[in-house]
Amino acid sequence: MTEAASRPTLEAVAARAGVSRATVSRVVNGGEGVREPLVERVRQAVEELGYVPNQAARSLVTRRHDAVAVVIAEPEDRVFADPFFARQLRGISKELTAHDNQLVLLLTEGRDDHARVARYLAGGHVDGALVFSLHLDDPLPGLIRHAGVPTVFGGRPGWSDGAGRAAYVDSDNRGGARAAVRHLADLGRTRIAHITGPLDQTSAADRLDGYRDVVGHAEPLLVVESDFTPGGGERAMRALLDRVPGLDAVFAANDLTAAGALRVLRERGRRVPDDVAVIGFDDMLPLAEQTDPPLTTVRQDIEEMGRLMARMLLHRPGPGAPGGDGAEADAAAGVVLPTTLIRRASA
């Protein structure tokens, strides 16, 4: 066990350099107000002893950690099961690394742990937080606001109070859904079903709105709520076929769900796209190219969303910068990336 006992202290550096503790502390934190020969002596002692400044103390002065927390508001097993999160983290990781900032991923077993996450965020260990996959009734956004950590959200936050002030990056979920369902209608399909995501997430609610923009509210039997997982897609597809055996198209709220739906359609002997046309959302590769048949889907640039979230956080104006208060907050509020319909064989 490597123990802290062997770590050289500030006192040891002071003794070696023949200066006071306060002088060492000032040098370690930037050296302002210390004469050059003393700075040199302290630096040499630091080097000789292999002293590592205690950053908890140091950050009290500098208020910088060069570290950014990422919080995915899902249990850790979902984080690793859904490639969406890996993709978004890839964009975040590349951007943070380019700025020599450490990516600090805070994993949880579930919502019960969110208070602990907020404590860590409030604890002065990171310069800001990137938070995604929020659900509507999650206390996390409130806890984060309380913690006072600069935050950028992935996906438009769903709360109403002060939502105008929250910085976020989103995709045009409603427009993308509308394009998908319009394509199905243009193919002459008249009974178009929709397998939704969890409707306590704005991404899923917005995709449902886009679906309704085209088909209206006429046939509630054609809409089934699901959970963005392949297993959920299978269950939803079975329920839809039991209710409306004559359906001729399905718009699934993401590609994982669409893959589950395709399996059930094959199992039930429906040909895709001849009997039932299917469209997904995400363009998650390689999955969307490997389904049988390959999946027509709405592409969103997930990695770019992650990159942009990191960029917005790193380049935010400081509290003292011009326009760094209320005015800037509204300007920076939301960035919405476009989506594209990608045609493959399934529709």
Next chain:
Amino acid sequence: MTEAASRPTLEAVAARAGVSRATVSRVVNGGEGVREPLVERVRQAVEELGYVPNQAARSLVTRRHDAVAVVIAEPEDRVFADPFFARQLRGISKELTAHDNQLVLLLTEGRDDHARVARYLAGGHVDGALVFSLHLDDPLPGLIRHAGVPTVFGGRPGWSDGAGRAAYVDSDNRGGARAAVRHLADLGRTRIAHITGPLDQTSAADRLDGYRDVVGHAEPLLVVESDFTPGGGERAMRALLDRVPGLDAVFAANDLTAAGALRVLRERGRRVPDDVAVIGFDDMLPLAEQTDPPLTTVRQDIEEMGRLMARMLLHRPGPGAPGGDGAEADAAAGVVLPTTLIRRASA
């Protein structure tokens, strides 16, 4: 953008409670030496204002963060591509959550970022670190020792100096490999190939030793170094078949590699197990049950390894505890978990 400006200060709490800053600070850090009525007034003011103590300042006093870093010495895209890491993290996450400790996963783009990881570890943000997937020439262990953070390694560390003092959890890699290759020999196979993992990792080197314990060093053409990935397994299997077309068994250093090897064997028209028997390592589910044919493999309890690493770190004797210095370090050094051969159809 949620900015720190709105965060209530220690001064505000002191003013509201009608006490000094020092009194508020003492109460927030445990309340010792403060009379009960004052403690009550401060607590009430903290609650009314929604004050969150600055943990950077607080941890200078308490020296506890209730947070543990996990470092996987691989680029973040490998972390998400290999289910081994998700499995180990699951065990770690469950154990840390049970002790209300925050799991802080430090992701990197590669080895160039390890100095930054070490800075974060040294910075007083966590109580300890769990480090796995180390490669031999990685500077990380040295940097971590310098940082003075209590550390438990996943897998036996490969460096020689002071390795006896490092705490680690490992599987019986050599014994498991020996059992696998002995099983192939018992089936009457005489040309048994081995696809290794990266030989700068002790897990891979130990499995090669186990293979050699049974077959000796006679046929170097039958050993190909690979990288624990499915694509690497495909390349290695092609190379082996080109070199030794008559081989009749393969021991792959993990299940991902074995899955790649199975694909190439099918592609080249070899029947498994009739022409070539195949054994993997890990018992990674569902993969090992879903290969064609299902995979005979050496099971190691990856989740339990993660759980045990977390437990060793959380329950380590403090520097002041009895035997908390040199003596304890040797006692705690290494825990090696047993492995089991799981027979399915491939051998």
